[in-house]
Amino acid sequence: QVQLVESGGGLVQAGDSLRLTCAASGRSTSTYVTAWFRQAPGKEREFVASIRLPGTKISCAESVLGRFTISRDDAKNTVYLQMNSLVPEDTAVYFCAAGQFIMDVTSRGEYDFWGPGTQVTVSS
Numbered sequence: 001q002v003q004l005v006e007s008g009g010g011l012v013q014a015g016d017s018l019r020l021t022c023a024a025s026g027r028s029t030s031t032y033v034t035a036w037f038r039q040a041p042g043k044e045r046e047f048v049a050s051i052r053l054p055g056t057k058i059s060c061a062e063s064v065l066g067r068f069t070i071s072r073d074d075a076k077n078t079v080y081l082q083m084n085s086l087v088p089e090d091t092a093v094y095f096c097a098a099g100q101f102i103m104d105v106t107s108r109g110e111y112d113f114w115g116p117g118t119q120v121t122v123s124s
Helices: none
Strands: 003-007 012-013 018-025 035-038 045-051 055-062 067-071 078-083 092-099 116-121
Touching: 003 092, 012 035, 018 035, 018 092, 018 116, 045 067, 045 078, 055 067, 067 092
Parallel strands: 012 116
Antiparallel strands: 003 018, 018 078, 035 045, 035 092, 045 055, 067 078, 092 116
């Protein structure tokens, strides 16, 4: 089993930056696909970004391309989401997810493990 815990959320103003952290425990996630999803009030959970081996392949949703960066530190069993130039539309609960056998990184149903989420609120 893998346990995931997100941190780093908060209330910021438009244009600010935040860095979210997803700490994994239980087993190493170095061979897993790890991703960030988000869910705004009244909306479905949507894909934000993912990172996977080999070669640290990265995928990002078009809405965050150029503003958000996903990275991983396998020595710390941790994945980060650096969020720059935040806008009110980025307001959501952000979830970390991990899975080993992922065909479609944007599909939330393919991930085996989820964290409880961290709230990000961007004021205008």
